[in-house]
Amino acid sequence: MDRRTSQEWADRARQVLPGGVSSPVRGFGSVGGTPVTFRSGSGAWLTDVDGNRYVDLVGSWGPMILGHAHPAVVAAVSDAVARSSSFGAPTGVEVELGEELLRRVRAVERVRFVSSGTEAVMTAVRLARAATERPVVVKFAGCYHGHLDALLVQAGSGVATLGLPNSPGVTEGAVADTVVVPYNDRQALEAVFAEQGDRIAAVLTEAAPANMGVVPPEPGFERFLRELTTRYGALLVLDEVMTGFRVGPAGWWGRFADPEVVGAAAGWVPDLVAYGKVIGGGYPLAAVAGRAAVMDLLAPAGAVYQAGTLSGNPVAATAGLVTLQHCDDALYAHLDATADAVFGIIDGAFDEAGVPHRVQRAGSLGSVFLRADPVRTFADASDQDTDAFARFFHAMLDAGVSLPPSAFEAWFVSGAHGERELEVIAAAAPVAARAAEAGRLG
Numbered sequence: 001m002d003r004r005t006s007q008e009w010a011d012r013a014r015q016v017l018p019g020g021v022s023s024p025v026r027g028f029g030s031v032g033g034t035p036v037t038f039r040s041g042s043g044a045w046l047t048d049v050d051g052n053r054y055v056d057l058v059g060s061w062g063p064m065i066l067g068h069a070h071p072a073v074v075a076a077v078s079d080a081v082a083r084s085s086s087f088g089a090p091t092g093v094e095v096e097l098g099e100e101l102l103r104r105v106r107a108v109e110r111v112r113f114v115s116s117g118t119e120a121v122m123t124a125v126r127l128a129r130a131a132t133e134r135p136v137v138v139k140f141a142g143c144y145h146g147h148l149d150a151l152l153v154q155a156g157s158g159v160a161t162l163g164l165p166n167s168p169g170v171t172e173g174a175v176a177d178t179v180v181v182p183y184n185d186r187q188a189l190e191a192v193f194a195e196q197g198d199r200i201a202a203v204l205t206e207a208a209p210a211n212m213g214v215v216p217p218e219p220g221f222e223r224f225l226r227e228l229t230t231r232y233g234a235l236l237v238l239d240e241v242m243t244g245f246r247v248g249p250a251g252w253w254g255r256f257a258d259p260e261v262v263g264a265a266a267g268w269v270p271d272l273v274a275y276g277k278v279i280g281g282g283y284p285l286a287a288v289a290g291r292a293a294v295m296d297l298l299a300p301a302g303a304v305y306q307a308g309t310l311s312g313n314p315v316a317a318t319a320g321l322v323t324l325q326h327c328d329d330a331l332y333a334h335l336d337a338t339a340d341a342v343f344g345i346i347d348g349a350f351d352e353a354g355v356p357h358r359v360q361r362a363g364s365l366g367s368v369f370l371r372a373d374p375v376r377t378f379a380d381a382s383d384q385d386t387d388a389f390a391r392f393f394h395a396m397l398d399a400g401v402s403l404p405p406s407a408f409e410a411w412f413v414s415g416a417h418g419e420r421e422l423e424v425i426a427a428a429a430p431v432a433a434r435a436a437e438a439g440r441l442g
């Protein structure tokens with residue numbers, strides 16, 4: 001595949017953008033080689049600046065759930081832009097988007113719109129600390145909640161990809177009130193709460209961790225989190241930035257935890273939820289949401305300050321609203337079936353090539369770990385053959401399939417992925433799995 005023009009853009013980019021990119025994982029650091037520069041996308045397909053076409057299994061890391069340039073989104077956004085890009089004042093569409101969230105998620109009574117998932121989680125942490133008048137937040141190793149200082153400890157995603165345990169520039173003070181425990185580890189949590197339960201404002205968790213590869217909660221783990229936090233008067237903050245409106249019409253919680261869906265004995269209700277990615281339909285929009293009693297602490301209803309020049313931006317809110325309006329039961333059934341097919345192909349190809357691997361899933365999200373044993377913690381996830389993944393990644397790319405350029409990221413399908421795309425993936429996977437295996441022996 002000729003990617004000369006991509007190479008030229010990458011060379012220019014390195015003179016202007018640190019590492020040649022605007023966000024780290026895009027830089028291909030962990031898989032090597034030159035990032036592909038894209039020109040356009042349509043449905044499930046991307047076209048790069050050299051005119052090569054790829055089946056997209058990144059979907060902008062989640063937002064493009066309907067596929068690229070979906071006609072309804074393009075039309076609604078064009079209409080919104082023509083009526084101005086921003087007012088810095090109330091608009092109807094942000095209310096409609098908020099109503100859509102409340103309609104979908106019973107755990108949500110109020111919504112504050114922000115521009116990124118990072119901001120949503122940052123606001124949730126501030127709210128939890130204000131509501132409880134306590135300082136400490138508990139997070140899990142390998143969970144990513146955006147790049148706010150307080151949570152940039154054992155944070156998964158790009159931090160995992162680059163092998164950085166932490167980040168320079170984050171002071172000890174900024175993380176002094178952050179406690180990190182292994183995921184799926186009840187005993188570690190019990191111990192932390194026994195020791196300093198009266199200082200803990202909140203436990204933060206990804207609804208299903210997907211930034212260290214996909215590591216779903218073990219049965220009952222999240223209900224345990226709810227019981228433990230309630231017992232100690234702490235809040236439970238659910239990060240659905242990736243899972244929200246991707247794994248079901250009401251996110252992970254609505255599908256796997258809403259007591260009215262799974263039954264009172266298994267269900268549980270979070271205090272705050274962070275949304276992003278799908279909720280903005282490809283535009284910079286995210287939200288913190290949850291119980292009115294906590295959310296109404298936000299200014300101007302309450303005293304907890306939070307603000308944003310572009311918050312609730314009408315173009316982004318329009319994209320989000322139209323996207324969600326197309327996220328119906330039929331779409332989610334399609335995503336599940338498509339993910340089953342994709343991961344079935346991948347699983348089969350690695351089996352055939354004799355490469356030890358585990359496919360792990362959370363609804364339509366999934367990822368592949370190149371190791372023999374299941375992954376239940378970040379330590380497990382880190383113990384895999386990332387070099388073999390890099391070879392697999394490049395072979396897939398050369399065969400016209402664009403995967404996340406890291407063994408620590410989830411793969412994303414869309415409503416536009418169908419039989420034709422599965423055929424391309426099925427043709428590419430055996431070759432790529434053999435490429436992974438070849439180097440493994442060498």
Ligand SMILES: *Cc1c(COP(=O)(O)O)cnc(C)c1O
Nearest residue numbers: 116117118144145146241242276
């Ligand atoms: C992507 C992500 C974030 C951060 O969202 P940004 O919009 O990139 O700031 C936070 N939490 C989770 C679970 C995410 O996947």
